[in-house]
Amino acid sequence: MSGLRILALGLGLGLVQTALAQAAPPLVALLATDPQGNSTQLYFQRAGEKTLAEPVASLQHRTGAAVQGALLPGTRTVLVVADLPAGSDLSFGAALFRLEPGREAVLLADRVYHSTRPLVAQGRVFVQRGRAGPEPSASQAEEGQLRVDQLTIEEIDLATGRARVVHRHQGYLAFLAAALEEELILYRVAYRHADLVAVNTRSGAARVLLASLPSFARDFSLDPQARALLYTQHDARTGRWVVERLQLDTLVREQLASGPSLALAPHWWPGGKLAFNPGLQEGLAVGKLRAPLGRGVDHLRAFSLDGAFAVGLHSVGGQFPLPFALHTASGKPLPLAFPQGRRIEVAGILEGADR
């Protein structure tokens, strides 16, 4: 065999191997919660496989708890925020847990804000915590004031559970919107006021991104390539809900899309496109792709590292949300098995050698 032929053979085999590796459907971390029970199970489910995998870990929590999770990239560890059995005020009644296959769940931190997702950035984990303040007085209530709470953003050591306060805020909400490099983007709400700030996770230094914005912002998504923050906002002039993009370096803000519903759920899409839901029943729109999963709202959760696949939740109000996996190039959904009768949360896509 000539050298040229050997080279061609080697090149061909290499390309085939690369093609096969990159085309492998994603392994998705799913959290399945019994809606009337007190447990959640963790699954690692391969998209495209019809047989449901066995659960790899389990977590006990409050009956009917809100459960959200995030995969620690490059590992098989999932961080979960779930409500603890507690009293009637759920505000700070949740806890951060560490879930790993074959191991008992580990409680890392309590007093976590209800129904929040842990933010994982550069291998580090951050949560919203706090303590409730006193109920507003009659005169304060007359003015429309709500309870003012002591709020913190804290980094939690995954091995020890030790907490380090990164930011403090006194008000209604300090929400972990996104992270970019060593900064956390926080959406903060107080009495008749909201702002966006960036906080350095090492020094705690805060810089103001938006000194004032309408306190309706939600569904934050960071476009890492564009270094821009996407979110839904309400436009009081038109009465419509809009997708805003804030460039984090220049602080230029612009509206990209609008709709009658607040469920726009904007998200960045590989290639610099905007993915969002034009209406409550219109499904995802990306370029010319429309409603790949039918009527409802599609909330994107994660992309594979190569951008080939997207995973998320397909939501029809009042019903169980359905997890989905999409091939980003074609928009075609892949079968994704999940346990029935459970409320599903998508924690991420397992990548790397841990697949």
Next chain:
Amino acid sequence: MTGALFFTTALVEAFCPCYTLSSNYNTYSCGVEAVAGTNPTVAEWTDIFALVSRGPSGWGSAGPSARNLTQGCGNPEPARQVPARFPCELLQAIAMVESDWRQFCVPDRPADQVGNPSRTIISFDCGYGVAQVTSGMHQGETPGYDRQRVAAEPTYNLATGARLLADKWAATRCVGDRQPERLEHWYSAVWAYNGLAYLNNPNNPVYSSSRGVYHPAVGGSAPYQEKVFGQVEHPPSPSHWTSVPLAYPNPAEIGGGNAPAALAEPRCASPTDCATSRTVHLSICLQESDGGTDAGPVADSGTPDAGADAGADAGPPEDAGPPPPPDPVILPALGEEVELGKPEGCGCQVEGAAALALLALLCLLRARR
């Protein structure tokens, strides 16, 4: 085509706390000892709710005093004081959310209460009984009602909860024309019953922007008042109460950084769907007691909201159970032809490379022949 079934032996949690005064785990200084007792039946509870809905004039010595309610917000009725009365549907739903209609239960926590017979349910932060009354129930507090009876008597406990709800009606702003017999007009008061905290603001970004009417069988996170309203629409069974598809205020009207402002007549079909409309509803209990018009949906007698659809009720039919299980796990295929632009992403490039690789191999094999 379905995935493998997942069987679990996990039991539904009993969750019966009893952080009574004498417990070693009473860290929140609960001030009243639990009292032994057994719960009323569903039928007995229904009678209790009907009684309490009539307010102090109905419950008499079976409950505490309660303030009058301000009725009317000038749209068109001028504000005036009326004896307190409460929609039984809301009382039933609040009690279901708070305690699953339990004044008593067999304690499963804290540890020093396990083994005791059925007694007052007391949460760790001193919520007592069916209405989970916390106000005035801590050590040293002296509220204007009998704390022992709050712990011991289902009717008294529920009436005390109603008294607190009346206080919240007074502490919050108008919804619509502020008519106590209209269930939706209690939206802000129900919010405040769980505390005037931002957690219950429907614009809080922790809540899904696509959440519909809260369904207890599905669960998930929702503001407290949405859980109560959703419970009204989804009773545990028809024998508990009749489903009522309540209307919701527009979240844009509520505001994001404040307690609920004065709100127009709620018209939205869900907390996030204002494109579809619903009408407000009269409480069947209060209509019977007033001898007034038929209960059920109410045509708006005030100024129509701009842009509101005069549509029929878009809510679901009466629901006595959980939703059907989700569709089979295989998601539907792409339902329409989609023209995409220039292929993007590594996937396409890889597919092209694979084709080239195969071509290279074929050429190689052909050359060897």
